[in-house]
Amino acid sequence: MSEEVLLEERLIKRSQQKKRTSPQNYKERLFVLTRSRLTYYDGKAEKKFRRGWIELSRIRCVEIVKNGGGIIPCQNKYPFQVVYDAYTLYVFAPSHDSRSLWVQSLKEEIKDNSVILAKFHPQFWQEGAWLCCRQAEKQALGCEEYNLFGDISRKPLPPIPGEERKNEKQRRPAPPLPQAGTDDDEDGGGDEEEEEMVVVALYSFTATEPHDLSLVKGGEYVILDQSDVNWFKAQNQYGEEGYIPSNYVTEKESGNLEQFVWYNKQVNRNKAEELLRKEDKEGAFIVRDSSAAGTYTVSLYTKCAAGEGHSAIKHYHIKETQSSPPLFYLAEKHVFSSVPDLIDYHKHNAAGLVARLRYPVSKQDKSAPSTAGFSYDKWEINPTELTFMKEVGSGQFGLVRLGKWRAQHKVAIKAIREGAMYEEDFIEEAKVMMKLSHPKLVQLYGVCSHQRPIYIVTEFMELGCLLNFLRQRRGSFSVGSLLSICLDVCEGMEHLEANGFIHRDLAARNCLVNDSLVVKVSDFGMARYVLDDQYTSSSGAKFPVKWSPPEVFNFCRYSSKSDVWSYGVLMWEVFSEGRMPFEQNMNHEVVTMVTSGHRLYRPKLASPAIYDIMQLCWHERQDERPAFSQLCMMISDSLEVDAPPSN
CATH class of the missing domain: 1.10.510.10 (Transferase(Phosphotransferase) domain 1)
Incomplete structure (x- = not known):
């Protein structure tokens, strides 16, 4: 006999596995609350496409997430959190009232749990830190007192008489934490895991160490482990396994635009115009992120702009209808179920644009991004693998030279002048600094610390200092x-x-x-x-x-x-x-x-x-x-x- 359903609604959940957050990390799921479980489904509940569930007895905290004015890259703007075992599930409701109902209902069902937190984190865990208190340890103690009764977006309710936790010791013991390795189970409950993650290589990569795996641009790979934010363990079509740079691949799924040559994630309006003018072709175009997260803009080049007498670049915001799921359009008469379908249509029909979308322009072909080190868990570099070339400058610590690593990769090599720095402290910190990988940070590849002078090896920047x-x-x-x-x-x-x-x-x-x-x-x-x-x-x-x-x-x-x-x-x-x-x-x-x-x-x-x-x-x-x-x-x-x- 099935359990009584207390609540049922289509909400959006954020993936717990992925270390980076983007619009593709947010999935619409049908959430169902019963007396014993919170379950979520892909599709309709009666079809039993169950994606995950959480036993209510394992829940330690349910509360709204104070977003602090940040951007939420999905249409539901009212987040709440369900903390259970060693995990946090972030769920996004479509309205204040919807969120309040879910939070209050869940709190009512878990109020007798013995594992309730004394303190919780009121803001998101994002990109390696708690946004509320800046602690970098995911299991760090909470920074705000947790109220078991009531929703913190409303006035707190007084404690229910007799429900104060006087008899804490008499309650049942907490269930054991999940064993090592269960991070791969996105839902953290039961034996049904999220579907395996398949990625597409945006760039080719040549393995430099035996534990690495080479990538072929356009090839598909199955991700086996994402515990390192910069290096994923993957398997290719031949069953070979090894580590790959995470910024060289993107998830293969219908809503992910990164797999298309016309999409340019890290391009703003000004850079889009530079790329299009350089291409100088009628109908050259780029699809890029708009200033509002989760929305997109088409930048289109034309040589015959009406009334302008010269070339021009038009920027068209891709709009969404209010329907669920939303439809996408540039011109209201032509709506599509996905952005790729919209782009494909306008490749053949201008339909209100100044030109057809003829030539996709991509920065991906220019150069692959830097990796966090040359290989997984490799930060010490053998100096015999470095070739020293011309001197390119001098800094606070010593001379900087252009060089090559293994006669392949261009690098900048800083030779640290004796007495210029606290060397031992820096060498220890270098392991942390290497993990700071971002397209707008000069990448530290590693150090040569076993001889003097020590060398710091970084990404080479051809045009020098700003x-x-x-x-x-x-x-x-x-x-x-x-x-x-x-x-x-x-x-x-x-x-x-x-x-x-x-x-x-x-x-x-x-x-x-x-x-x-x-x-x-x-x-x-x-x-x-x-x-x-x-x-x-x-x-x-x-x-x-x-x-x-x-x-x-x-x-x-x-x-x-x-x-x-x-x-x-x-x-x-x-x-x-x-x-x-x-x-x-x-x-x-x-x-x-x-x-x-x-x-x-x-x-x-x-x-x-x-x-x-x-x-x-x-x-x-x-x-x-x-x-x-x-x-x-x-x-x-x-x-x-x-x-x-x-x-």
Whole structure:
């Protein structure tokens, strides 16, 4: 006899397996609550396509998730969490009332559980950290007291008499935690697992170590283990297994656009226009992320724009209907069940656009992204495998040379001058820094630590430091190009912030530019290892006072918010095309000026709106400075003005 159904509704769940979050991680499921289980199905419940379930006796906490104004890349905007065993299931309801009903109903069913948490995390676990308290350990103790009765989005209810947990010791013991290896079971319950994950290779990869697996672009692979965010264990069609770089593959499923050549994930409006002008073909197009997460824009190039007399680029926002599931369209008369179907139709019919979508333009063919190290769990590099080439610069720690690893991979090699840094501390930290892999961070590949001088081996950036790049090309930048530079840096810093990593010396001189004009943040965290009083003491001549907020030059208190202040100064450097901040003033004068409320003037190329963003970074109170995630949205909004379809 089947159990009584208490609640039943189509909700959206976020995958627990995947370490990165994107719109493809969110799946609509039919959730069913009974007295003993929370179950979710793919399709209709009567068809029994059960994807997962959780025994209610294992649940430790049910509560809403305070999103803090962040972006939710799915149509349901009201998240709640179900914490059970060592896992957290995030579920997204379509309305406040729906969420409240689920939270209250679940709380009522679990109120007698012996495993209830005393404290919980009110915000998301995302990209390696709790957003509420910035703890980087997933099983870290909660940071807010958990109320077993009531929904924290409403006024808390008083405790039910007699339900206070006086008799905690008399309750049944907690069930054992799942055994090692059950992370692969997405639902964490029963013996029915989520379907196996199949990925498509976006780039070819040649295995460098016996435990790696080579990839062929376009090939399909089954993922066996995702416990390392940067290197997945995979199996190819011949049954061979090994590690592959996670940023070289994308999940094969109908809703995932990354498998299509026309989709460009990491391209903003300005870069899309650069790529399309370079292609210079009628009907060349790109599909890219819009400034609002989970939505897309088609950027289309035409040589014969009506009334303009020259080439033009139009940006069309892909709209969605209010139906469930939603339909997609560029022109209201032509709606489609998926974005690929929409693109395929407009390849053959302009239907309101300035041209047909004839030539997909992709940045994927240009160059593969950097990997977190050359191989899985490899951070120590044999110096005999390095070829030293020309000298390309010198930094705080010593000379930097262009080189090659195993005569194949171009790298930058920094030889650390004796006495320049705390070497042992840095070598230990290098293992952590290598795992910080992002398209807008200069990748650390490894170190040669078994001889002196030690070498730091990083990604090679062909056009050198951003400061020189700005100065050498002064007068040639559009406002869009300068904003695009700022967005690149901001995205890199957002990743550091999300991982609880502080740069401490963010400035244009510590960002680098590659031959695709992508700007990446370099030398993050390195300031901690400098052995130079002139640099480390705020009274020293080399101390970056002009980039530092009052809490740093007065008390040496570093945080992500001090990085935000420095980022505001970097924006000023970009929009002044490489000028020195406070160029007429000595360091001690800058300390007095900033402490008394003086700020840098507005550069000529910066609009009042852009200057407002800089000034937000320079609030004296740290809690009034925006987070990098908020800054990214502000700058994206400044870059992005989507055009409506032509009639």
